[in-house]
Amino acid sequence: MRLTQDQLDQFQTEGWLLLPELFTAEEVDLLRREAEAIYREHRPEVWREKTGAPRTAFAAHTYNEAFRLLGAHPRMIGPVEQVFGEKVYMHQYKINAKSAFTGEVWQWHQDYGTWKRDDGMPEPRAMNISVFLDEVMPINGPLMLVPRSQTAGDLKASHDVETTSYPLWTLDEATVTRLVAQGGIVAPTGKPGSMLMFHGNLVHGSAGNITPYPRKIVYLTLNAVSNHIRTPTRPDFIAHRDFTPIEPVADDALIRLARAHRQAAE
Template structure:
């Protein structure tokens, strides 16, 4: 899957790009069921809210076949290779849940701030790709982005280890206010299967989910191989140190797996 010149210009200018319904209902249904099963497991890769609800499942591509195929899918890999002009490896893979009624806040932050400080990533040449597994609506805690905030580079941040169960390098309210005055706020929404890509320095966050509608999103961080991390401080299943270039699977690999998965369940 290739991006058009207009899409590439939009990404470089605004810092984000949304591609609706990139994955089919069949593919997404399989991923959603697999995600629910993973959240029921008890393993160190699965972090929970203070309420006990699932928050993040790391590295699912290393122990689940459906997510392995997603992590090497050409609809994910080819557009980012196009932007960076080189091969990629998987820096991080996680399935984030915003559970109905109890999904907690994600404070305003830049992801590259963490990749730099905690992992020793030289430059912001890693891309976040988000795949919607549930419908993301204006009311169920969508990801909020500040357009063009990536142009300000790596911003000063404080290490918040108390607000939620997930420590973040967060941006102050004063800085966020100034950025929003310039760029505003957008909250991409859409049906399951939508794909959102955004720059590592784009400031983003999300509000709690107090609705009956859960919101699960798979996040892949694809890093240019030449930009591999130098000084990792986090566990391997959070910040990977296997820098092997990803070789894309066939475009129908996930769909074929989904069909076998459905047949086995019948």
């Protein structure tokens, strides 16, 4: 899969791009079931909110076949290689669960700030990819982006280890206010299977979810191989040390796995 010139132009200018319903209902149903099974597990990769509800599951591609296939899917790998002009590896993989009624806030931040400070990533040549497993609506805590904020570079941030169960390098209110005055705020929404790409320096965050509608999103960070991390401080399941270029799987790999699961259940 390749992006059109118009899509590339939007990404370069705005810092983000939404590809609606890129994955089929059959593929998403498989991933959603597998995500829910992972959240029920008690393993160090599964982090929980202070309420006990699941918050995120790291490194699912290392212990779940469906998410391994998603992490090497050509509909995802192709566009990122196109933007960077080189092969990529998996820097981080997580399945974020903004649970119904209890999903907590993600404060305003830039992801590259964390990758640089905590992992020793030289440049913001890593791409965030988000695949919606539930419908993302204006009301259930969608990701909010500040368009064009990626041009502000690496901004000063503070390490917040208290607000939520996940430590984050966050931006102060004055900085966010200034950037929003320049670029506004967008909250991309869409049906399950939609894929969002956004720049590592794009300022983003999300509000809590007090609705009955869960909002599960897979977040992958694909990093240019030449930009591999140098001084990681976080566990390997959060910041991966395997810099092997990803070799894409067949486009129908998830479909075949979904049908194999269905046949085994019959």
